[in-house]
Amino acid sequence: MPGATRNRRRPGAIRIALLSLLSAVTAAGLYGCTSDGTQETPPPDGTPPPSAPASPTARSPFTGLPAKPAQVLAVKIDNVQAARPATGLGTADLVYVEQVEGGVTRLLAVYSAHLPDRIGPVRSARESDLSLLRPFGRPVLAYSGAQSALNPLIEAAPLYPVTEGDTPAAFVRDPARPAPHNLYLRPERALAAAPDATRARDIGFRFGSAPADGTAVNSTSVRFPAARYTFTWSAPDKAWRVAMDGRAGRSTDTGALTPETVVIQYVTVRPSGFRDRFGSVSPYTETVGSGNAVVLRDGRSHQARWNRPTQDAGTAFTTPAGTPLNFARGQVWVVLAPR
Known part of the structure; x- marks a missing residue:
């Protein structure tokens, strides 16, 4: 029949299409486990969960929301009364609250899916940060400095330290704020200083339906x-x-x-x-x-x-x-x- 040849797919084209589909499914599975972002475990009876669609949407392992895999940036943020309100905190994927000297707290904010224009006020790192960040691989840690005895531990830790001293272009001072609560990070420049920083990966969180109790x-x-x-x-x-x-x-x-x-x-x-x-x-x-x-x-x-x-x-x-x-x-x- 005239035209039949035009509608017939060549075997090579079919193989290419199948290989492309398989590649897309495999790549998506490395970041998000299901189409709705829930990282599932088998039910108690041992039956496997339903199969995911062929093209699952990539989800952030930090928020469960749709997100492209991106580098991880952790920023130490001051939050004593004189440092408030912070900037860029609402855009963080994840925020840790940690106790420091005097019984006050500081924040360790983690970013990957979205970056604000500025983050801060940035303050100094603590020993606890090094252990807390180990599951993230080799992220960027932006901070204002640390006491000299801690510096060798920071240098040996699996992370990319970014400070005003070694990466001045990544920081800016706000003249309207008193020191030391006036140092702010330019996150894009901080990540540019560490192009090999680890992308977001599973740190143990699971997202999905709430438990029946509570x-x-x-x-x-x-x-x-x-x-x-x-x-x-x-x-x-x-x-x-x-x-x-x-x-x-x-x-x-x-x-x-x-x-x-x-x-x-x-x-x-x-x-x-x-x-x-x-x-x-x-x-x-x-x-x-x-x-x-x-x-x-x-x-x-x-x-x-x-x-x-x-x-x-x-x-x-x-x-x-x-x-x-x-x-x-x-x-x-x-x-x-x-x-």
Whole structure:
């Protein structure tokens, strides 16, 4: 029949098409395990989960949201009263709250999917940061400096340190703010200084449907020796509004701080072998081991267990019965609270 030859596919074209499809499926599977972003485990009865569609959407392992694989940037952010409000904090994928000298806290914000124009105020690193970042591979760590005795440990750690001293083009000072709360990072320039930094990868988080149990809560507070955080459920935001020391937390560029999931991870906080420039002993937050946690999502509180067997391993969060505890998709805050 005339025209039949034009509609017939050549065998070589078919093979190329099949190979392209297989490559796309394989590449997507390296980053996101299912089409909806949930990293699934087999059901208790051992039956395998339903097959994913042929072209699953890549999802961030830090938020469960659609995202292209990108380098990881961690930034040490000051959040004492004089440093607030922060800039760029609402864009972070993940925020850790850590205790430092004097019982106050600092934030370690992790970015990959989205980068704001500026992040800060940037402050100094602590020994705890080095262990906390090990599951991320070899990320960039931007900070204002560290005491001299800690520098050899930072240089030996699997990360790319970026400071104002060695990468001045990545930082800017805000003349409207008093020092030391006036140093800000230009994230694009920080990542350009470390082109081989690791891309986002699995650190143990799971995203998906909430557990069937849990307790409805309006707000939950966490106390440090000289700091207090309160997380209040906001139904219109479908997220938790953050307050620090009784005042609403916000970022200058995005407004109110509203993480979808808050993890209160109870850990051991002990004295380290380092002191700050005033002679105060720096606390060390132990994040390797296991313990209790509370996961806040969707207006409910869930009792949990956390487990991180080695420094290079991610942290798994499970129900008391031992099944994975899914987080809500979106920004995650992990409060490393003293036991």
